[in-house]
Amino acid sequence: MRKAIAVARKELRQIARDKVTLFMLLFIPAFLLVLYGYALNFDVRHVTLAVQDRDATAESRAVVSAFVNSGYFDFTARVGGEGEIESLMDRNAVRAALVIPEGFGRRLRQAHSPTVQVIIDGDNANIANTVVGYATRILGSVSGPTVSAASTVAPPLSLETRIWYNSELRSALFLVPGLIAYIAMITAVVSTALSIVREKENGTMEQIRMAPLGPAAYVVGKSIPYFLLSLAGELLIVLVSMALFDLPMRGSWGALILVISLFLFGALGTGLFVSTVAETQQVAFQMSLLLAYLPTLMLSGFIFPISSMPQVLQIITYVVPARYFLVALRGIVLKGSALATLGVPMGAMVIYAVIVLGLASVRFARQHG
Amino acid sequence: MPAIDVQHLTRRFGKFVAVDDVSFRVGEGEIFGFLGANGAGKSTTIRMLCGLLRPTSGTALVGGVDVSRDAEGVKRRIGYMSQRFSLYESLTVEENIRFFAGLYGLSEERYAERRRFALEMAGLEGRETMITRQLSGGWRQRLALGCAILHEPPILFLDEPTGGVDPISRRQFWRLIDQLAGEGVTILVTTHYLDEAERCGRVAIMHAGRLIGIGTVAEVKQVFADRPIVEVRVDQPVAAMQALDAMPEVEKTSLFGTAVHAVLKTPRAADVPVADRLRAAGLQVQSLVTVPPSLEDVFLDMIEKAGAR
Known part of the structure; x- marks a missing residue:
């Protein structure tokens, strides 16, 4: 253990003197957070809207004004026929069109569920999805009072959607936990892998192998500084997110630190594993990106919902540790979930960490002679 | 008992025989030179003697310890220094010494004493806070030697220790080697410089994994x-x-x-x-x-x- 501490102390001194690594570990995460936090914004505002009101009743006007007053849509054109909508959309003059058919008001008064048509330009699927969500909510909010005012009979069965925890559906709240995972993966995996491979390149590894130092002491000593720095970097990100993006911190800090630590063990293990395979820093960097960064970005549910992935990819996501981390992190930060409810994701992270640390240790011990 | 006793040592990598049935003995306090072209098998032999690489067959006792049975025991008894002077270049002189003392588990009192010894030997007193990268080759070499013998090993392996160092530093370095041997440290050194090899008590010449000549310098010259x-x-x-x-x-x-x-x-x-x-x-x-x-x-x-x- 004393030898592990000697390794850890040496590593910390080296990091302190290596401004690039220190910068990478502490400030790049915060920088990435701000950059992605502001740039990666899926909120859609000012959707240009064309309106074709074929009914022209008080009820239909109520629907149109609900759309316009919602703040999401900008009333752009009033059109007479289908052909006009098509040409407006082709010219990108409008992104959405609202078509209210004749007899809408009458059907509503008779308590027959009337329908309106919303046409959305689907060239950007993300925006289209969001706009569908807005339209559905607006229609839900107008149909209630209109229906009850129009008739004395019980209102028809209506779907009432209520969104908890992030009621404004602000994407920042959804994204920040993903960013935390993504940034942890980059800093922990890349820095651990590079620091060990650098020792191989410089020949200091050979010197260490000649010393009576067990592989375990080396690995532990090497991991402690990166673990502490990554943890500090992560907590810094949470604090910055709370300040800049109004991230609520509804759960306990203890639970947060525990979950982040579990994830970091897996990440450090991945870095160690990379270092047992790669001989040069360049290879180590590329392997880290491939193993850690891409799956975390693509397959964790950070940006793309897992439920909308093809079956094959969904199966692959089960071995991406960030997937579980995101569930646990969103639970703690957004919902204030207790640790007891996060058994499955935490267990999965423990299993990942044990497997990857075990693999890395076996390979490392074998090379260590 | 010889400090190093190697019998029929062989190491294969797949079909390639890197070290082929090598046997030799090195006595206590002897300076033993290991000569050979690159790829002759010198480094593989040293790696086996240091407990880094398991022999395919044959035995090697280093300080009385069998390298294939107790690699850790061997590592405690040896010092190792290579041509790359494996120091941490971004650390200071003092921090390097402290790290290597930590690797060998030196106590605080022993550290204080050995630190003084290493600084004096390298001629780096008063330069403890210098960054190692800024040191000249000769200084780095002597500091690396100091770090390699902090734990006072009875056996020292030097793998091409003088590569890339100026002639004056090389001479200084050899004076230190002679001094250590005089104190009873057994030294096995590989080198490309044949003028340096003349300073060894005995030399072994390796070629294609085999030992093709061994003896004192005068003895091997008897081929002529x-x-x-x-x-x-x-x-x-x-x-x-x-x-x-x-x-x-x-x-x-x-x-x-x-x-x-x-x-x-x-x-x-x-x-x-x-x-x-x-x-x-x-x-x-x-x-x-x-x-x-x-x-x-x-x-x-x-x-x-x-x-x-």
């Missing part, structure tokens, strides 16, 4: 006992080589700077009228003397014979 070497200085060395090669008594010739060395097949150089024949061939002979064989002559001769076999 009945084959005198004449050194000829002439105006046209290349023409002289051709003329010498044409003589039946000449075994082989080689160029040494501006001079030509000719190895004769007869025990007595005086029996062959080399100078007269060269003059007859129209060459201006400036000097012609019989010279003692250098280790370089021995090395090249042994490799040539081993290759011909």
Whole structure:
């Protein structure tokens, strides 16, 4: 253990003197957070809207004004026929069109569920999805009072959607936990892998192998500084997110630190594993990106919902540790979930960490002679 | 008991035999030189002796400990330093010493004492806070040596310790090696510099994984006992080589700077009228003397014979 501490102390001194690594570990995460936090914004505002009101009743006007007053849509054109909508959309003059058919008001008064048509330009699927969500909510909010005012009979069965925890559906709240995972993966995996491979390149590894130092002491000593720095970097990100993006911190800090630590063990293990395979820093960097960064970005549910992935990819996501981390992190930060409810994701992270640390240790011990 | 006792040591990598049935002994306090071209098997042998690599067969006892049974025990008894002077360049002199002391688990009191020793030996007193990268090659080399012997190992492995260091530093370094050997430390050193090898008590010459010669420097030079070497200085060395090669008594010739060395097949150089024949061939002979064989002559001769076999 004393030898592990000697390794850890040496590593910390080296990091302190290596401004690039220190910068990478502490400030790049915060920088990435701000950059992605502001740039990666899926909120859609000012959707240009064309309106074709074929009914022209008080009820239909109520629907149109609900759309316009919602703040999401900008009333752009009033059109007479289908052909006009098509040409407006082709010219990108409008992104959405609202078509209210004749007899809408009458059907509503008779308590027959009337329908309106919303046409959305689907060239950007993300925006289209969001706009569908807005339209559905607006229609839900107008149909209630209109229906009850129009008739004395019980209102028809209506779907009432209520969104908890992030009621404004602000994407920042959804994204920040993903960013935390993504940034942890980059800093922990890349820095651990590079620091060990650098020792191989410089020949200091050979010197260490000649010393009576067990592989375990080396690995532990090497991991402690990166673990502490990554943890500090992560907590810094949470604090910055709370300040800049109004991230609520509804759960306990203890639970947060525990979950982040579990994830970091897996990440450090991945870095160690990379270092047992790669001989040069360049290879180590590329392997880290491939193993850690891409799956975390693509397959964790950070940006793309897992439920909308093809079956094959969904199966692959089960071995991406960030997937579980995101569930646990969103639970703690957004919902204030207790640790007891996060058994499955935490267990999965423990299993990942044990497997990857075990693999890395076996390979490392074998090379260590 | 010898400090290092190697018997039939062999290491294969797949079909390639890196070290092939090597046996030798090194006594306590001896400076043992390991010579050989790159890829001759020197490094593989050292790695086995240091407990880094398991032998395929054969045994090696280092400090009485079997390397294939107790690698950790071996590592505690040896010091190792290589040509790359494996120091942490971004750390200071003091921090490097402290790290290596930590690796070998030195106590605080022992650390204080050994730190002073290492600084004094390297001539780095008062420079404890200098960043290692800023040190000259000679200083780095002596600091690396100091770090390698902080734990006072009875056996020291030096793998091409003087590569890339100026001649004055090399001489200083060898003075330290002599001093350590005088204190009873056994030293096994590999080197490319054959003038350095002359300073070793005994040398072993490796070629293609096999030990092709071993003994004191004087002993290995005995391969030239009945084959005198004449050194000829002439105006046209290349023409002289051709003329010498044409003589039946000449075994082989080689160029040494501006001079030509000719190895004769007869025990007595005086029996062959080399100078007269060269003059007859129209060459201006400036000097012609019989010279003692250098280790370089021995090395090249042994490799040539081993290759011909």
